[in-house]
Amino acid sequence: MILVISSFLTGLINLAYELVVLLIFIRVIISWIRPTVHNSTFIKILRIIYELTEPILSPIRQLLPQGNLGIDFSPFIAIIILSLLRIILVSLVNAF
Numbered sequence: 001m002i003l004v005i006s007s008f009l010t011g012l013i014n015l016a017y018e019l020v021v022l023l024i025f026i027r028v029i030i031s032w033i034r035p036t037v038h039n040s041t042f043i044k045i046l047r048i049i050y051e052l053t054e055p056i057l058s059p060i061r062q063l064l065p066q067g068n069l070g071i072d073f074s075p076f077i078a079i080i081i082l083s084l085l086r087i088i089l090v091s092l093v094n095a096f
Contacts, residue, residue, distance in 0.1 A: 009093045017086040
């Protein structure tokens with residue numbers, strides 16, 4: 001029973017991690033392309049992606065020094081932090 005719960009929680013952690021990383025990647029690609037879209041459905045999807053990723057990226061952006069390179073490193077740092085958090089959580093779940 002414990003093994004089933006452990007496997008379920010590990011799968012849930014990995015799924016959440018993969019979903020958030022995918023959303024961050026989509027956001028990065030969108031920021032490179034900067035599409036001019038007049039489709040309201042696409043705009044709603046973009047808004048959802050930004051609303052889901054901004055709470056993760058914004059605090060990291062505030063901690064980073066402001067440079068004039070014009071490159072936002074917060075997605076890269078967020079993915080590293082999320083990876084470490086996933087490793088820790090999976091290790092904790094497997095320890096019990």
